[in-house]
Amino acid sequence: MILPQDFYFEDTITVAKSLLGKVLHIKTSHQERKARIVEVEAYLGVTDPACHTFENRKTNRTQSMYLQGGHSYVYLIYGMYHCLNFVTRSEEHPEAVLIRAVQPLDAEPNPKKKDIKTNGPGKLCRHYEITRDHDGLRLWKKSSALYVSDDGYKVSTKQIISCPRIGVDYAGEAAQWPLRFYLKDNLWFFTVSGGKR
DNA sequence: AGTGAGATGGCCT
DNA sequence: GGCCATCTCACTA
Numbered sequence: 587m588i589l590p591q592d593f594y595f596e597d598t599i600t601v602a603k604s605l606l607g608k609v610l611h612i613k614t615s616h617q618e619r620k621a622r623i624v625e626v627e628a629y630l631g632v633t634d635p636a637c638h639t640f641e642n643r644k645t646n647r648t649q650s651m652y653l654q655g656g657h658s659y660v661y662l663i664y665g666m667y668h669c670l671n672f673v674t675r676s677e678e679h680p681e682a683v684l685i686r687a688v689q690p691l692d693a694e695p696n697p698k699k700k701d702i703k704t705n706g707p708g709k710l711c712r713h714y715e716i717t718r719d720h721d722g723l724r725l726w727k728k729s730s731a732l733y734v735s736d737d738g739y740k741v742s743t744k745q746i747i748s749c750p751r752i753g754v755d756y757a758g759e760a761a762q763w764p765l766r767f768y769l770k771d772n773l774w775f776f777t778v779s780g781g782k783r
Numbered sequence: 784a785g786t787g788a789g790a791t792g793g794c795c796t
Numbered sequence: 797g798g799c800c801a802t803c804t805c806a807c808t809a
Contacts, residue, residue: 627801629801636801637801638794638801643794643795645793645794645795646793646794647793647794661793661801662791662792662793663792663793663800663801663802664790664791664792664800664802664803665790665791665792665793665800666790666791666792666802666803667802667803669801669802671801684801686801706802706803707801707802708801708802708803709802709803712803751801752801752802753800753801753802754800754801756799756800757801
C-alpha cells in the first residue's frame with residue numbers, strides 16, 4: 587500500500603522512525619526498482635542548527651523544504667553527491683527526514699561482500715541515479731519517479747536504534763541530539779568504506 | 784586498523 | 797574565501 591500524504595504530516599521524529607522498513611520505489615526510464623529503508627536521520631527545521639532551514643533560511647536549494655509534507659527534497663553536497671530527503675509536517679514547519687541507507691529488494695548484491703552501494707546517503711543516490719531532477723516530487727503518488735509504500739514488513743520499536751547524526755559536528759549541541767535511527771542488526775548499512783559505524 | 788587529502792559546486796559572512 | 801547532512805583512494809604500520 588502506498589503511503590498517503592498525511593503519513594508525512596506527523597512530527598518529524600515519528601515519521602523518521604515510521605519510515606524504517608518502508609519501501610522506496612525508484613522509477614527510471616526502463617525499470618522500477620525497490621529498496622527497503624534501513625537508516626534515516628531527522629532534521630528539525632528552524633530550531634535545528636544542523637538543518638538547512640535553520641532560522642527559516644530560504645534559498646533556491648531549499649525551496650522544497652517549504653512544501654507540505656510528503657514531497658522529496660534532493661540537494662547536492664560537496665559538489666558531487668546528492669542526498670535524498672522526505673519533507674515532513676506543513677509549510678510552516680520546514681523539516682525533513684534524510685534517507686541514509688536502503689536494502690535493495692531486486693537483483694541484490696551480497697551484503698557480506700564489498701559490493702554494497704546503497705549504505706550511505708551519497709552512495710544510494712548515485713546507485714539509483716537520484717539527482718536534483720528528483721527534487722520536489724510527490725511521494726504519495728504512484729505516478730512519481732519516487733514514491734514510498736508499506737509492504738507489510740513489521741518493525742518493532744525494540745529494533746530501532748537511536749544515536750547522534752553523522753557529519754554535523756559544526757552544529758554544536760545539536761550534533762549530539764539522537765536523531766539518527768537505524769534497524770538493529772541490519773547488514774545493509776553497517777559496512778561503510780573506511781570503517782564501521 | 785586508522786588517518787588524511789582531494790574532488791567539486793552551491794551557499795554563506 | 798570557507799564550509800558543507802560524502803565518499804574514495806592512498807598512504808601509514
